[in-house]
Amino acid sequence: MDSGRESYHRLLWIDFSKSPVAPPLGSNWVVLSATSLAEAEQLLKQGPVPVGTFLLHPHMLDILPTLETFLHHHSDTEWVAQVEPHLLWDNRIREFLRQCCHDFHSLPIDPYRLEVVLGHAAGMAQLLHSTTADTRRHNTPLIGESPTMIQVMKTVKKVARVAAPVLITGESGTGKELAARAVHDESPRADGPFEAINCAAVPASLIQSELFGHERGAFTGAHKARAGRVQAANGGTLFLDEIGDLPLEVQAALLRFLQNQTVQKVGSDHEETVDVRVVAATHVDLEAAVHSGRFREDLFYRLDVLRFEMPPLRERGHDASLLARHFFQTFSTDRSRPVKGFSSTAMEAICNHHWPGNVRELINRVRRALVLSENRFIQPADLGLSDILTAGSRHASLETIRADAERQAILNALQICEGNVSAAARRLDVSRITLYRLARRHEIMISGQETSGTKLPTSP
Numbered sequence: 468m469d470s471g472r473e474s475y476h477r478l479l480w481i482d483f484s485k486s487p488v489a490p491p492l493g494s495n496w497v498v499l500s501a502t503s504l505a506e507a508e509q510l511l512k513q514g515p516v517p518v519g520t521f522l523l524h525p526h527m528l529d530i531l532p533t534l535e536t537f538l539h540h541h542s543d544t545e546w547v548a549q550v551e552p553h554l555l556w557d558n559r560i561r562e563f564l565r566q567c568c569h570d571f572h573s574l575p576i577d578p579y580r581l582e583v584v585l586g587h588a589a590g591m592a593q594l595l596h597s598t599t600a601d602t603r604r605h606n607t608p609l610i611g612e613s614p615t616m617i618q619v620m621k622t623v624k625k626v627a628r629v630a631a632p633v634l635i636t637g638e639s640g641t642g643k644e645l646a647a648r649a650v651h652d653e654s655p656r657a658d659g660p661f662e663a664i665n666c667a668a669v670p671a672s673l674i675q676s677e678l679f680g681h682e683r684g685a686f687t688g689a690h691k692a693r694a695g696r697v698q699a700a701n702g703g704t705l706f707l708d709e710i711g712d713l714p715l716e717v718q719a720a721l722l723r724f725l726q727n728q729t730v731q732k733v734g735s736d737h738e739e740t741v742d743v744r745v746v747a748a749t750h751v752d753l754e755a756a757v758h759s760g761r762f763r764e765d766l767f768y769r770l771d772v773l774r775f776e777m778p779p780l781r782e783r784g785h786d787a788s789l790l791a792r793h794f795f796q797t798f799s800t801d802r803s804r805p806v807k808g809f810s811s812t813a814m815e816a817i818c819n820h821h822w823p824g825n826v827r828e829l830i831n832r833v834r835r836a837l838v839l840s841e842n843r844f845i846q847p848a849d850l851g852l853s854d855i856l857t858a859g860s861r862h863a864s865l866e867t868i869r870a871d872a873e874r875q876a877i878l879n880a881l882q883i884c885e886g887n888v889s890a891a892a893r894r895l896d897v898s899r900i901t902l903y904r905l906a907r908r909h910e911i912m913i914s915g916q917e918t919s920g921t922k923l924p925t926s927p
């Protein structure tokens with residue numbers, strides 16, 4: 468395969484309708500259009516196409532099995548379905564999307580959202596094809612060089628070795644799912660399946676059968692028996708995202724499964740044994756949910772065996788700029804006036820922004836800047852961050868600026884010294900005791916002291 472970055476923006480656009488729509492995409496995409504599977508087949512024969520998308524209309528339910536075979540046959544391409552929203556309630560479509568597609572976009576087309584989804588698919592294709600199958604499995608895809616992220620990566624490796632459940636906490640968009648995948652990839656189960664389910668995204672009435680499957684006729688619309696996600700994860704890992712949103716009755720079933728490694732389909736009277744490792748994630752405080760009666764205490768203790776937190780992006784020092792450069796590379800285009808990179812003020816804005824939406828927000832801002840920027844180098848305004856620098860310089864008191872600089876200097880020193888407190892203290896020309904005191908003041912946690920802020924690793 469051509470290893471050039473541009474080649475990842477080759478896109479196959481399949482529209483089966485009589486009057487196909489013109490793809491509303493930026494010129495960064497090299498679009499190959501097809502109106503039938505035969506035409507698509509011909510185009511795919513001419514060379515690899517990393518991303519493919521097709522419009523799924525209701526009249527196509529009949530050809531779903533043919534489409535499924537076609538997509539499986541071309542599984543080197545990352546497929547994105549464009550679907551009429553009401554079709555998403557059809558179990559066949561849901562299963563089809565889950566089995567055959569990288570992602571889906573609900574119609575009508577929203578060019579910006581569609582570009583984001585296709586961009587992710589292109590990024591994923593690049594990631595998958597630029598590494599061999601072997602190194603892919605053993606390389607964590609988490610990017611970061613800050614002490615907090617290095618600590619996360621070490622923790623991932625440690626927890627991957629054991630079979631106990633893992634609980635990943637952290638704000639939305641910090642990379643909890645990515646970390647869960649890394650746990651799976653580093654574990655002895657790496658060759659098994661990784662099944663992810665977002666408990667908040669599935670309607671409460673469907674989640675039990677989604678997780679554990681159902682027998683034919685178990686409820687209205689259950690035309691045939693189906694295995695659940697737990698069974699699908701047999702031999703691998705089940706990732707339960709937003710576990711705090713699981714309804715109480717499903718929590719009871721999940722607890723039984725965690726205790727016995729057995730599942731019972733909805734409408735069935737017998738249990739099946741499965742071998743599944745559970746990784747759960749939450750952005751809400753599960754302990755508080757237990758106190759308020761929204762989450763079962765016994766389930767909480769079952770899940771909370773190995774816990775780690777994904778730090779918010781604002782606590783990862785220069786990782787924000789590292790990630791910005793990474794996503795810039797991923798989504799960069801071959802436009803006639805290509806954007807070359809970030810201006811120094813844009814980088815400053817990236818480092819100063821609070822990132823409430825974490826890495827997901829960063830991805831979106833970089834993508835938007837790449838599409839909208841009229842400049843050779845991305846400016847703060849292209850990122851929607853022009854206020855940051857001016858607001859920062861207008862309102863921040865000298866004391867705040869000094870405190871920020873002190874905190875950043877400590878984080879940098881610890882990062883450079885790989886968490887070695889003595890070396891970092893020497894570098895900053897302060898005593899170890901002073902460094903511990905300052906770290907406590909700035910809520911930077913170094914092992915051996917108790918604060919609730921940023922956690923940093925220490926060398927032995």
Ligand SMILES: Nc1ncnc2c1ncn2[C@@H]1O[C@H](COP(=O)(O)OP(=O)(O)OP(=O)(O)O)[C@@H](O)[C@H]1O
Pocket residue numbers: 608609610611637638639640641642643644645646708748750777826827830
């Ligand atoms: N350290 C990282 N390196 C590279 N990409 C990252 C990193 N962290 C997050 N991402 C990317 O950011 C996006 C959001 O990550 P992810 O979905 O894992 O977050 P999350 O914490 O599970 O979010 P939510 O709580 O909303 O489900 C994904 O596209 C992911 O690939």
